[in-house]
Amino acid sequence: MTLSPLTAVTPIDGRYYNNTKDLTNYFSEFALIKYRVLVEVEYFISLTKSGIPQLSHFDGSLDEKLRDIYRNFSIENAQWIKDTEKVTNHDVKAVEYFLKHEFEKLGLTDSLEFIHFGLTSQDINNTAIPYSWKEAIAQVYQPAITELLTELKSLSSAWENVPMLARTHGQPASPTRLGKEIKVFIERIEKQLNLLAQVPYSAKFGGATGNLNAHHVAYPNHDWVNFGNEFVNKVLGLDRSQTTTQIEHYDNFAASCDALKRVNNIMIDLCRDIWTYISMDYFKQKITAGQIGSSAMPHKVNPIDFENAEGNLGLANAIFEHLAAKLPISRLQRDLTDSTVLRNIGVPFAHTLIAIKSTLRGLRKLILNESAFQADLENNWAVVAEAIQTILRREGYPKPYEALKDLTRTNAHVTQETIAVFVDQLAVSELVKQEIKAISPSNYTGVQL
Template identity: 30%
Template sequence: MIPRYGRDEMVAIWSQQQGYRLWLEVELFALEGMERIEAIPPGTAARIRDRAFIDIKRIADLEKRLQHEALAFLTSVSEQVGEDARFLHYGMTSSDMLDTALAVQICRSIDLLLESLRGLTDSLRARAEEHRDTLCLARTHGRGAEPTTFGLKLAGFYAEFVRSADRLRLARAEIAICKIGGAVGTYATIDPRVELHVAAVLGLAPETVATQAVARDRHAAVMTTLALLAGAIERLATELRHLQRQEVEEVWEGFGQGQKGSSAMPHKRNPIFCENLTGLARLIRSSAMPFLENIALWHERDMSHSSVERVALPDAFILSDFAVHRLTGIIQNLIVDEDRMRANLEKMGGAYGSQRLMLSLIDGGFAREQAYELVQRVAHQARLKGIDFRHAVESEPEIAANLTESAIERAMDPRGYVASVDYIFNRTFGPPVDPSAGRSEL
């Protein structure tokens, strides 16, 4: 991934140096496991650990000749450790080293991404609480619907990102797999106890039934989870983009000192960060399909998955981490125009009360279809004549004859539509915590 869209900690996990370091760690832990069962002389792992180092240039030079990166790596290490090299990679196949190390990289990446998601959900919760009672217009099909609160909007996104975090934890458990089983996973040349040792040290579990490689449905589960996270990021970014449109202008991205909005038009203040997230989400999601196609490897293994994983795994994790961090900043610095929200709500002229009016007529004895057609006709006439819906309702004899002024007032009161906000908040965040709870009386 280009440096523009990467944060240092996630980029470091996927660096070539770190990848080779993990390969070496897997080999060293396998040596330790072999020592524990007395398959090789004691002290072998310690001596190799003391002497071995990562020489990226030498590995690259060897790969040009060998055309095999894993063998180039092992040859480079063997040159450094001398006679003990005969025990290096003993009874193992390349995928034992590669897939086990890859599982560690993915687990560490998920852990870092979960940490970033905690920052995002904390920020969403704080802003949701801040705007729990901030009235605004809910929109369906891009058109005004009924009143809601901006806090309730944000609470919905909070809940979605919590689900994303839950999926990531499940995906982590599925990918945290060690495979040290030899050429086709039958342990023909290596004792299963070696795998158990490596798995325990790295916090992994042995593959249930391995071939030469770890089954790729596990990796696909990770990538489809990242794709769902990207969908959540884009959904919130798209909402914020719409709310910044000239016709709406209910929120603004933070605008830094000295920031410019357009090279040509000095008045512009564009939703560039939300737009950027929309594009990044497309890139993340685009990796899901190749990983689904990676599942069907030939027989006990082929190499068709390798190139996909080399490119897509680092990029998807680096982009996901960057996008979550950027979105967190947007939420923290978001400017919310409560007055504009109220003004846009009032522009409806009370039309958001149409359902409540219809229900009141039904309660008074109207058939549903009769009540619907009456309210619909009044709404259409109000729009054609350019008058408030409320005025049109009060001027309609059939409605006036069947509904009291207080019933019409209740239908037009925006606060009546958000009476259950506390109930939804408690369901989303849990009931409020009493600060004095648990304190003993002095």
């Protein structure tokens, strides 16, 4: 069958393709090949400026034409490389042959052997992949998570003064405000995003076993360490690991995965809370004409967006965990297990993106049901007991906690009237009694955060 959203093996490229298609620019086979070409071209350009005598005739006039090789990289070019790989059985070597073919078109036949000069395939993979990861986070993830934060901030502001019964251990507790509870998730996500931003995009660039052996033996008087640092850090905008085996350590890549996983955990927490509020009738959901909530029960409008998000976040985190645990471990100077694993880094990224978009859809369907909030508060006057006993502590009243404990546990249902009768019997001033009676579940919500 022809590959299409209906025949794709995974929902990433099938059911959810419209949500994930932007990631093809960063994590597809085409994208990986293109980023490899980019690194090879930029490496060659850097070599022409390094003082190597055989490349001294390059004056920079061809730099942009060379860059056009990756700027104008096409599906046909990628297919040329894939066809060559069938012969070479080596993906990076096929890229090298493609570049030699392109250089010949530019008349650079005398410089062909300086393509991929002194390198191993991991010098290309371990720069191309963090480069694509960095761009995907900047161009896709950050805009998506920022859109979610913007929506949460809007809702937090709109619901800033909506009093709500809190529940600790699932039981009625001191009231809070809905806007503040949304703000909790905003702060948590922003803090984790700040940690994510501190993780370097590390890259390995040092030859077959990390010592720049081939470079040094060919040109022993060159400062190849400085060259590698300049190329990786300044040209590619990554962070070169200094002492490596044949491959990157992946420790910082693992840290990036862990940071994304923590943000996802916070989103799971958010989705479960909103799901629960919907089940408590705190929120209604906007109904789209023609849509069906249940195939059997016509009345239902299910919180499917939050359920979809939670499921995708779980899948994403399972893979992020594997990436973070597996990639930093390699036998001796290198084994190949990282290669096939790295081809899947777009998978948790895609599930995360699906989840962010699902969460946004769910949030935008919410309709505040203030009467449910008020009814819950009015039905739980016992929660002001904390306020009363604290004021009595201030006034030096004997054993106030115990007095409120007896009141709230011996009465089947504490009401405003129950509280008023209790307060009238207290041996405190009328002013203090009035102060206590002014407290209600709706106004006992603490400071505005």
